[in-house]
Amino acid sequence: MFEAVNRLERLMQAAAADPTKIPDFYRALLVSELYILTPEAELEPGRRRSLKLNEKINVATVEFKGEKWHPAFTAPKRISAYLKDPETCLGAKGRNLFELLPPGSNFWLNPQSECQKPLPGDEISLLLSGKIFAMDFTKRDNLSPG
Numbered sequence: 001m002f003e004a005v006n007r008l009e010r011l012m013q014a015a016a017a018d019p020t021k022i023p024d025f026y027r028a029l030l031v032s033e034l035y036i037l038t039p040e041a042e043l044e045p046g047r048r049r050s051l052k053l054n055e056k057i058n059v060a061t062v063e064f065k066g067e068k069w070h071p072a073f074t075a076p077k078r079i080s081a082y083l084k085d086p087e088t089c090l091g092a093k094g095r096n097l098f099e100l101l102p103p104g105s106n107f108w109l110n111p112q113s114e115c116q117k118p119l120p121g122d123e124i125s126l127l128l129s130g131k132i133f134a135m136d137f138t139k140r141d142n143l144s145p146g
Contacts, residue, residue, distance in 0.1 A: 002115045004115070007028055008025075009075065012117060020138070029094045029127070032093065033092070034094050034097050035074075035076060036073075036092075036097065037083075039060055039087055070105060070108065071107075072107045082111060099128065103121065106118070
């Protein structure tokens with residue numbers, strides 16, 4: 001059974017059950033720390049570092065329905081459940097992470113978890129522009145978390 005470990009995960013679960021909570025989930029997504037896998041980044045085990053200006057990073061992808069998705073995680077615990085071996089990861093606020101990668105990039109929150117959410121590139125664009133908050137989520141199942 002999935003147990004939420006932070007506010008974002010609690011809102012993700014609430015939004016899956018109640019469409020009126022979806023805007024709260026998206027607001028939290030923009031300001032919450034998310035983690036992506038960066039297998040080639042140089043980092044000593046157990047250490048943290050900041051990205052350098054214009055630093056190129058290789059972000060892991062998975063194939064799903066013929067498209068590439070960047071696995072993203074709502075907590076370090078979710079990475080451990082997804083991977084068997086330790087992997088280097090990058091943590092960043094959601095907005096910064098989404099802006100770091102090319103427009104149209106697809107993200108998949110907590111893949112293979114009981115509490116997961118695909119975030120297609122067009123949904124990310126709506127989120128970053130703020131247009132997503134003008135939508136009526138009670139009539140849009142394709143944008144509901146979960």
